[in-house]
Amino acid sequence: MDRLQLGIVGLRNQGREHLGADGLLKYAKIAAVCDTDERELDKALAEHGELRVHSSVEEMLTDTRLDGLVLALPHHAYANLWERIVARKLPILKEKPLGRSLSEAFWLFETARRNGCFLQTAIQRRSHPSYAYLKTLLAGHQIHSVMFSLHLGFDPVPDPAGWRGVPEHAGGGAVLDFGYHAIDLLLFLLDDLQLVSASLWRGDKPATAERLESEARLICRSGAAWVHIDLRVGGEPDPEDSGRFLKKELLTIDCDAGRIVADRSKVRVNDETVFECKRGWEQAMASQLDEFALNVLNRTYDQESVWGQIPAMKLVEQIYTGAGIVRPPEKSGKGGSR
Amino acid sequence: MTGNQLGVARGVINALTEGNADQAARWFDRLTESSSMGSLERFVAHYQRSAPGVLGQPAPSSEDEFEWCIHGWSCYYTARYEEAGDAFTRARMYGDAWSSWSALGNGKVCSDLGWWACSKDWLLQAMTVARAESDLFRVAECAGALGEVLVRAGRPREAWELFALDASLLPPGSGYRMRLENYQAVCLSRLGLPELAEPRLWGAFFAEVERRPTSAAYSLSSLAAMSVRHDDLWLFDRVEKVIRSRCLSLSGMPGGIVSVASAYRCWKRGESNEVVVAELERAREQFGDLYPVESLWVDRLAAFVSGGQAPDAGVIKALLARKYPCASMIGDPTLDAFSEPWREIRLAEECGFSRVTGGAEEALWLQIDRFFV
Numbered sequence: 001m002d003r004l005q006l007g008i009v010g011l012r013n014q015g016r017e018h019l020g021a022d023g024l025l026k027y028a029k030i031a032a033v034c035d036t037d038e039r040e041l042d043k044a045l046a047e048h049g050e051l052r053v054h055s056s057v058e059e060m061l062t063d064t065r066l067d068g069l070v071l072a073l074p075h076h077a078y079a080n081l082w083e084r085i086v087a088r089k090l091p092i093l094k095e096k097p098l099g100r101s102l103s104e105a106f107w108l109f110e111t112a113r114r115n116g117c118f119l120q121t122a123i124q125r126r127s128h129p130s131y132a133y134l135k136t137l138l139a140g141h142q143i144h145s146v147m148f149s150l151h152l153g154f155d156p157v158p159d160p161a162g163w164r165g166v167p168e169h170a171g172g173g174a175v176l177d178f179g180y181h182a183i184d185l186l187l188f189l190l191d192d193l194q195l196v197s198a199s200l201w202r203g204d205k206p207a208t209a210e211r212l213e214s215e216a217r218l219i220c221r222s223g224a225a226w227v228h229i230d231l232r233v234g235g236e237p238d239p240e241d242s243g244r245f246l247k248k249e250l251l252t253i254d255c256d257a258g259r260i261v262a263d264r265s266k267v268r269v270n271d272e273t274v275f276e277c278k279r280g281w282e283q284a285m286a287s288q289l290d291e292f293a294l295n296v297l298n299r300t301y302d303q304e305s306v307w308g309q310i311p312a313m314k315l316v317e318q319i320y321t322g323a324g325i326v327r328p329p330e331k332s333g334k335g336g337s338r
Numbered sequence: 339m340t341g342n343q344l345g346v347a348r349g350v351i352n353a354l355t356e357g358n359a360d361q362a363a364r365w366f367d368r369l370t371e372s373s374s375m376g377s378l379e380r381f382v383a384h385y386q387r388s389a390p391g392v393l394g395q396p397a398p399s400s401e402d403e404f405e406w407c408i409h410g411w412s413c414y415y416t417a418r419y420e421e422a423g424d425a426f427t428r429a430r431m432y433g434d435a436w437s438s439w440s441a442l443g444n445g446k447v448c449s450d451l452g453w454w455a456c457s458k459d460w461l462l463q464a465m466t467v468a469r470a471e472s473d474l475f476r477v478a479e480c481a482g483a484l485g486e487v488l489v490r491a492g493r494p495r496e497a498w499e500l501f502a503l504d505a506s507l508l509p510p511g512s513g514y515r516m517r518l519e520n521y522q523a524v525c526l527s528r529l530g531l532p533e534l535a536e537p538r539l540w541g542a543f544f545a546e547v548e549r550r551p552t553s554a555a556y557s558l559s560s561l562a563a564m565s566v567r568h569d570d571l572w573l574f575d576r577v578e579k580v581i582r583s584r585c586l587s588l589s590g591m592p593g594g595i596v597s598v599a600s601a602y603r604c605w606k607r608g609e610s611n612e613v614v615v616a617e618l619e620r621a622r623e624q625f626g627d628l629y630p631v632e633s634l635w636v637d638r639l640a641a642f643v644s645g646g647q648a649p650d651a652g653v654i655k656a657l658l659a660r661k662y663p664c665a666s667m668i669g670d671p672t673l674d675a676f677s678e679p680w681r682e683i684r685l686a687e688e689c690g691f692s693r694v695t696g697g698a699e700e701a702l703w704l705q706i707d708r709f710f711v
Contacts, residue, residue: 144470144674145674145677146676147675196506199498199499204495204529205529205531206498219506226676228676252675252678253675254674254675254676322506
């Protein structure tokens with residue numbers, strides 16, 4: 001079977017994570033990348049000699065024969081690019097979130113569908129070995145209570161010069177940006193997640209549409225289980241380095257088997273380690289890219305990984321609506337209006 | 339149980355779930371005397387909170403968990419805290435079918451006495467059991483009660499989250515909706531957003547003044563407390579004007595708080611100590627025996643204002659501990675993963691009586707935050 005030739009659009013954090021997984025791929029190969037920043041292109045070329053680098057999507061699509069695209073751009077960038085990209089009819093693996101709002105997500109999906117273009121969303125936690133193991137471990141168990149903390153350890157005040165500092169561009173704060181990962185992971189693990197209440201914060205004040213949330217506390221139910229989600233751009237203050245914050249990613253589950261504690265490096269059941277793996281993203285990214293490649297090669301366009309994003313987007317929408325935050329990208333549509 | 343009794347029980351529970359105690363009582367009235375259910379009668383009385391005949395009943399002679407639990411609530415509503423704590427403990431000894439009720443009762447007793455850390459443990463325990471039982475109404479009650487503790491203990495952000503949980507669990511049409519509006523507005527005020535809090539409180543007042551005067555009285559007293567907190571005498575003038583124009587007679591906790599705010603205004607305007615102390619004495623009367631901790635606070639405030647020797651915070655704390663040995667009720671909560679963020683919150687057991695150095699009267703007034711939500 002020939003490996004799928006993929007091109008990556010956007011070489012910042014997520015794009016680089018995809019590129020870093022190239023050596024582990026079975027069914028795909030990263031053949032080309034594009035970015036407007038030449039320094040990023042030089043860096044990519046230095047690390048991956050056979051790669052073709054381009055400064056625009058059009059140039060990449062003209063110069064290199066590709067079987068699919070991996071899109072890793074800022075949230076707002078798709079509005080202008082989307083129709084031109086889907087017109088090429090290439091399968092697309094698009095970084096989360098599917099859209100800045102549910103209406104934009106539907107517009108992206110619909111436009112891709114009209115053009116006969118397969119669209120899948122990239123959500124790496126589902127594919128991480130630790131969480132994939134946890135999914136199998138939980139099968140058949142009665143879950144009572146869940147706590148998931150995801151703290152990035154960054155400065156909670158967004159850089160006003162960056163796109164995350166512009167509410168219209170970001171489309172949302174902690175919930176839409178990285179909380180989406182937590183929501184998707186819990187949907188993956190628990191199969192169902194319904195919002196009970198949400199509190200969104202910017203510093204010590206409730207968040208608003210102008211001052212998007214840097215922290216969120218979500219309470220959900222999944223069947224009879226109660227789920228608590230704690231999202232923070234920052235985190236607990238670092239006791240050894242004032243002004244900095246501690247990273248945290250920890251999932252605690254109480255079920256009929258006892259207490260299960262999982263992070264990206266291990267899974268423990270009642271204090272006993274039952275699974276260990278590398279914490280990094282390489283394996284998860286590779287699994288995700290291979291899954292996309294197999295979906296394209298086998299023409300299996302109806303997988304959970306494709307449609308699974310709609311419940312996550314709906315939950316995100318409910319969270320913002322419930323918190324009284326009306327986000328700017330209300331209307332989907334033609335590029336240039338934003 | 340007969341079909342009639344079952345129908346009544348269902349009606350009572352539905353009404354209580356909607357937070358409608360009056361409707362619950364109307365359902366209960368449908369029972370004939372011969373088919374009266376003693377426990378259900380007490381159950382309804384617990385929610386009415388104003389049936390002296392039932393509330394004044396002696397301790398049960400049986401080893402029945404439910405009877406002791408209801409007795410605990412009766413004692414709680416008549417400020418017999420020590421007896422209430424004992425009743426809830428006994429209820430827990432005799433069974434676990436009502437354990438979220440008794441743990442909630444313990445939490446409320448500790449909360450009223452200012453034992454916040456202890457209260458938090460009990461309320462988390464109660465909420466854990468209620469969640470496991472999918473008793474959503476109890477979960478909402480526990481969330482609201484814990485929110486109240488946290489806002490008084492100076493944690494308005496965490497309190498806001500709990501009130502949001504409480505609000506989201508209330509069924510549409512619930513009679514508690516505006517009570518929660520008051521709580522959320524108070525959180526906004528304590529988060530430094532009085533401009534958002536004030537319209538919500540006035541809105542809640544006008545929405546409830548005809549239907550639920552008690553809830554409306556709490557809205558007004560929250561506005562009065564805000565006038566102290568934000569040193570906004572003009573706000574208190576408007577509260578007073580509404581009270582006069584509508585001929586409202588506030589009593590109990592709302593009345594006491596409005597009198598304290600009135601005393602504060604007199605003090606700020608430089609009126610004589612006698613005038614200020616007279617207002618505080620009025621507050622003291624309104625708090626009365628039902629609110630012993632608030633009464634102690636007002637006594638302390640009056641002593642400061644009149645230049646006398648006010649009791650030290652530590653002395654008051656020791657006095658409370660001796661009078662109401664509820665600290666011994668601290669449980670060893672068995673909490674689940676979901677409760678973790680609240681378990682980690684550290685609260686001081688200061689009973690609201692933090693130390694204030696001589697002359698720092700302003701700080702003493704501001705302790706209104708510790709006593710009132």
